[in-house]
Amino acid sequence: MLKIARTAFVSMCASWATLGIAAAVAQQPAGHAWTQQEVFRRNVGSREEQTTAFTPHKVVANIYYVGTQSLASFLVTTPQGHILINSSYEANVPVLKSSVEKLGFKWTDVKILLGSHAHGDHMEGDAAVKQQTGATVVAMAEDVPALEKMRPGDKPHPIDRVIHDGDEVTLGGTVLHAHLTPGHTRGCTTWTMKVQDGGRTLDVVIIGSAGVNPGFVLVNNKDTPQIADEFRRTFQILRSLPCDIPLASHPAMYNLAEKFPKLGKGPNPFIDPAGYKAEIDIAQGVFNQVWAEQGGK
């Protein structure tokens, strides 16, 4: 069963098969040793959580949340138009559009489309967003082969600009830095930017993913022999990034549900450098477990 399901599992973060089992693992006490299945279910959520809008809101400065309850999309606004990060499933594009409009922004002002990594739950909607907004679609070079296979309705995947590790994306005075954080996919990208908030400069990190999904082969992987080294390098890179505000491709990776009710009632709840480190620990803990289970030495 696992072998049959393997292709489906590794082709995207999310699986409809997780329906109804996410809520039970959403919260765990501090110090809990997360298993691979728990982290996977926590991140992808149920089908309903994947497709239902989370209340759109301002995160900090010019960064807004426009995603669903378990799939994160962010709008970075500028005077010269906006940057959208993660088009999500194609079926979610109308949900994102509605969230952008609820915040008072124009969907057609989206000028640049970025992604976390080449899995359908984050980037399947690229063609639809491109069609509706004319946005420039940016792709990390190492994810291009996987993106080219992502063709909802047999539409070719649009790619207007290919970037590499360390490249910058700029619009209207905002600069986003692309960090190649591979493992989860070959071109998995962590985006960083600096924002001004209350007279302080804050470092924002949008984690692409460091998740070892069910079905991932870390030891003797024929397609990607260096996958374990790539994950290890990603953990190092993530730990080296200064971070005041952790964000991620799945909101559970930065405890959005817990932080959102605190918004506007004191200090910005998204400022959470300890939470950033804790999330890297969770992902690396799962990596180490799976590496050991697969006989890694």
Ligand SMILES: [Zn+2]
């Ligand atoms: Zn993924």
